[in-house]
Structure formats: structure tokens, C-alpha cells
Amino acid sequence: MPGRLDGKVALISGGARGQGAAEGKLFATQGAKVVLGDVIDAEGQQTAREIEAAGGTAVYVHLDVTQEADWQGAIDATVQRFGKLDILVNNAGILRVEGLEDTTLEIWNQVFAVNQTGVFLGMKFAVPAMRAAGGGSIINISSVAGLVGGGGATAYQASKGAVRILTKSVATEYAKENIRCNSIHPGLITTLMVAGIDPEAQKMIEQMTPLGRSGSADEIANGALFLASDESSYMTGAELVLDGGMTAQ
Numbered sequence: 449m450p451g452r453l454d455g456k457v458a459l460i461s462g463g464a465r466g467q468g469a470a471e472g473k474l475f476a477t478q479g480a481k482v483v484l485g486d487v488i489d490a491e492g493q494q495t496a497r498e499i500e501a502a503g504g505t506a507v508y509v510h511l512d513v514t515q516e517a518d519w520q521g522a523i524d525a526t527v528q529r530f531g532k533l534d535i536l537v538n539n540a541g542i543l544r545v546e547g548l549e550d551t552t553l554e555i556w557n558q559v560f561a562v563n564q565t566g567v568f569l570g571m572k573f574a575v576p577a578m579r580a581a582g583g584g585s586i587i588n589i590s591s592v593a594g595l596v597g598g599g600g601a602t603a604y605q606a607s608k609g610a611v612r613i614l615t616k617s618v619a620t621e622y623a624k625e626n627i628r629c630n631s632i633h634p635g636l637i638t639t640l641m642v643a644g645i646d647p648e649a650q651k652m653i654e655q656m657t658p659l660g661r662s663g664s665a666d667e668i669a670n671g672a673l674f675l676a677s678d679e680s681s682y683m684t685g686a687e688l689v690l691d692g693g694m695t696a697q
């Protein structure tokens with residue numbers, strides 16, 4: 449059976465674990481050649497090995513998304529190894545849960561460096577490679593925290609809101625070059641990112657979610673697969689909300 453990403457090359461930031469790893473694994477089963485970039489090198493190499501062991505094609509590169517040189521290196525490595533770049537998933541992110549008065553300037557800058565500047569740099573360095581490939585699909589992982597307020601997590605909310613509008617800005621700027629750009633807005637997803645959140649608070653969020661549960665990394669990866677593939681060819685500048693109905697209320 450033909451894969452939904454046959455012939456495509458994808459770079460996924462934060463691809464060592466969690467949602468990024470789920471996307472890498474799913475994309476590879478659908479025929480994409482996958483480059484995983486992250487700062488946790490041992491886990492990233494292990495994830496790439498698992499993809500290869502399952503019959504897919506994957507490599508790992510060290511990519512700190514806050515660093516311009518790392519982005520240039522990751523894009524160069526992708527093009528050198530696989531000939532082009534079609535798909536970028538800006539998935540790397542960090543969570544801080546402090547509210548407004550507890551958010552130090554250091555926390556604010558740290559969260560923005562990864563969640564916002566990291567997305568900006570990724571797109572800036574990916575666009576020339578996508579142009580050379582005749583187009584591409586950029587998928588920016590925002591959050592429900594980028595759509596509605598929640599109280600607390602001030603820097604995280606602001607950074608994810610910025611990803612939402614940056615996505616629309618880039619989508620309109622590059623539509624004529626066949627480079628699409630969409631954002632995904634997950635609700636509560638069971639990964640290590642939320643492992644530290646008080647279980648009672650997690651239960652409360654699940655009870656507030658119409659589908660009555662948290663989501664899985666695989667459920668987000670399925671949405672990313674649609675945006676990465678040509679099945680979403682008429683979709684750009686849009687928000688794919690995968691939150692169990694949380695923001696529908």
C-alpha cells in the first residue's frame with residue numbers, strides 16, 4: 449500500500465520523545481524519511497534506531513532550537529542526507545506553570561527562547577530549503593493555551609499564543625510559493641511534559657474535557673500526519689484543535 453508521505457523528507461524538532469517521537473515513528477511508517485532534532489541526544493539516537501528497526505528511515509541530529517547555528521546545521525544535514533526538505537514540525541517546547549507575579553524575567557526569556565524564538569528560527573531556516581523543493585508544509589505545535597486563557601503558566605500561554613499568529617503570518621507570506629503553515633493545538637496530552645503536574649489538577653482537567661480524558665501522543669501525531677501530507681493541500685494558516693472538546697465549551 450502506498451504511504452501517505454511517500455517521497456517526502458521531514459524534520460521534527462523535539463523529536464527524541466513524546467509527541468515528536470510519535471510523529472517521527474508515524475511519518476516513517478507512511479514513507480517519509482525522518483530527521484529528529486533534540487537536545488537529549490541519547491534518547492534521540494534511540495528513537496531513530498527504533499524507527500530504523502521497524503523498517504523506516506531516520507537519523508538524529510543535535511538541535512537546540514534556540515540556536516541559529518544548530519538550525520542551519522540541521523537543515524543542511526537533512527538536505528545533504530536526503531536531498532531536500534518537505535516537512536518541518538516545530539514541536540520542541542518547554543512548560544513553566546508560574547502565574548504572572550511568580551514569572552521571573554529569566555523564566556519568561558527561557559520559555560520564549562524555546563517556544564517562540566525556536567519556532568521563528570526553524571521556519572526562517574527551513575523556508576529556503578522548501579522553496580528549493582518546490583513547496584512544503586510547516587506544522588507548528590501550539591496548544592489550547594495559545595487559544596484561551598487558563599490562569600497561571602503566564603509565559604507558556606503567551607508563547608503559545610504567539611505561535612498561533614506567527615503561523616498565520618508565515619502562511620500568508622509564503623502561500624504563493626506553495627509553502628503551507630498550520631498550527632496544532634493539543635489539549636492535555638500524556639507525555640513527560642505534564643508528568644510533574646499535580647495528579648489532582650490533571651484529573652480536574654480531564655473532568656472538564658468533554659471526551660472525559662487526556663489525549664495521547666499518537667492522537668496528535670495523526671493530526672500532524674494529515675497536515676504533513678498532500679491531503680491537507682488546501683489548508684494553510686489554520687488551527688487544528690485536538691483537545692477532546694475542551695475549548696468547544
Ligand SMILES: NC(=O)c1ccc[n+]([C@@H]2O[C@H](COP(=O)([O-])OP(=O)(O)OC[C@H]3O[C@@H](n4cnc5c(N)ncnc54)[C@H](O)[C@@H]3O)[C@@H](O)[C@H]2O)c1
Nearest residue numbers: 462465466467486512513539540541591634636637639641
Ligand atoms: N503534553 C501536553 O499536554 C501538551 C499540550 C499542548 C501542547 N504541547 C506541546 O507539544 C509539544 C511536545 O511536547 P510533549 O508533550 O511531547 O512533551 P515532552 O517534554 O515529552 O517533549 C518536548 C521535547 O522538546 C525537547 N526540547 C526542549 N527544549 C528543547 C530545545 N531547546 N531544543 C530542542 N528540543 C528541545 C525535549 O527534549 C523533548 O524531547 C511542545 O511544544 C508542547 O508545548 C504539549
